[in-house]
Amino acid sequence: MSEFDYDLFVIGGGSGGVRAARVAAGEAGAKVALAEEDRYGGTCVIRGCVPKKLMVFASGYAGVTEEAASFGWNIEPGAFDWPAFQQRLHAELDRLEGVYRKLLAGSGVTAYDARARLRDPHTVELSTGETVTAKHILIATGGRPVRPDMPNAHLGIVSDDIFDLEKLPETILIVGGGYIACEFACILNGLGVKVTQYYRGAQILRGFDEEARGLIAESMCENGIDLHTGTNIVEMHRVADLGENGSDGMGAPVEDVQFGGAATTDTPGGGPIRVKATNGAVNDFDMVLFATGRRPNTDDMGLGELGVALGRNGQIEVDEYSQTGVPSIFAIGDVTDRVNLTPVAIREGMAFVETVFHGNPTPVDHALIPSAVFTQPEFGTVGLSEEAAREQEPVEIYCTSFRPMQTAFAGKPDRVLMKLVVSRQTRKVLGCHIVAPAAGEMIQMAGIAVKMGATKEDFDRTVAVHPTMAEEIVTMRKPTRTA
Structure with missing residues (x-):
């Protein structure tokens, strides 16, 4: 026993x-x-x-x-x-x-x-x-999720709180530039909320492929998200708690404050929140969501x-x-x-x-893990970004961006991106990056090939499925650049 x-x-x-x-x-x-x-x-x-x-x-x-x-x-x-x-x-x-x-x-x-x-x-x-x-x-x-260490951070919500809101706000400020911040920015924008997003870095989705990040940021802005990079909160207060001396208490006269929507005292969270940003802007939001770590x-x-x-x-x-x-x-x-x-x-x-x-020592393999970011459009990725790969060895980049058939027919400006990062020495595909509707579904399949060590020539030998967006992954014949 x-x-x-x-x-x-x-x-x-x-x-x-x-x-x-x-x-x-x-x-x-x-x-x-x-x-x-x-x-x-x-x-x-x-x-x-x-x-x-x-x-x-x-x-x-x-x-x-x-x-x-x-x-x-x-x-x-x-x-x-x-x-x-x-x-x-x-x-x-x-x-x-x-x-x-x-x-x-x-x-x-x-x-x-x-x-x-x-x-x-x-x-x-x-x-x-x-x-x-x-x-x-x-x-x-x-x-x-954690809130930043700043006064009145308790006024903001975190991602855990989203699903229990009694009603959606009319306006929201999302603070952060990682995948959680960007996903909820796209979600809430799609549900009719006026979304503003602040991120202190130069570009959202730090650590991912730069070309893909750029297209996603551009698409988010085109879809109506008010995205501000290089921007963070200086201070925030509940409007109801501010003084009545003709100033908002944050360095700007009340008449100069930009209001984000029809915020009233019965909006989610107890009334509008006034936020001063590092770029000098002072705005009111019904809600602030911290997605900062x-x-x-x-x-x-x-x-x-x-x-x-x-x-x-x-x-x-x-x-x-x-x-x-x-x-x-x-x-x-x-x-x-x-x-x-x-x-x-x-x-x-x-x-x-x-x-x-079972007595079989088994380490976990954390290499070449496919993942998806559910922005709109989605982002699927596996392996090295172009930036990480070229620091490691000489590479060839195969990349195409185009308007997909379905949304182009409807007159929309949406664009997608298909990208392969290839070792010039071994010809192995070191990274695959897809920005497109259903990119998460595509990258799961591409991830198998990358994990197996497929070469660019293996991709080239694969017959395309036409007409699809994903066929571009196997039809890019000439590199767009080398590094």
């Missing part, structure tokens, strides 16, 4: 933790328990990928009636019903959470609806007052006391097998701040089970 209550105790009921728990229990026959203090499904299912993508779908219908008319359809335009959509959204999230709970129960995992912290390398204390022991402990607590959930878990090393952002430091410096404690997913994507957390969970319960 084991000296421990469980072979494995998982802290965190998101995608990575649930996968590791049920595979260890169901396939490896381990005695497993899992604790989750909030909702099962974690960030992805409850307040991230899934509800966000459903909102992407909803926002994509905004221009349907106009485009359909170009194809001969007479469809009357309508208005977006946020309460009706939100009701269906929450029903779907409830259903998915139920699925996660059933998967755990079906695998024989004991579930605790409680917060967990560590007392020692094998002991877990629960907020219910219970204490259990485990041979192995896996931390999969994910991360959370995330932080791993490692607070008050007893990790430091046990000698588990934490990084600068609070992330748990692990080796290639997801093991911490304390041999019995492992960590996967966003709490390690390696590659913060749901499929990566699931892969890390599977590798952990293979390593610990």
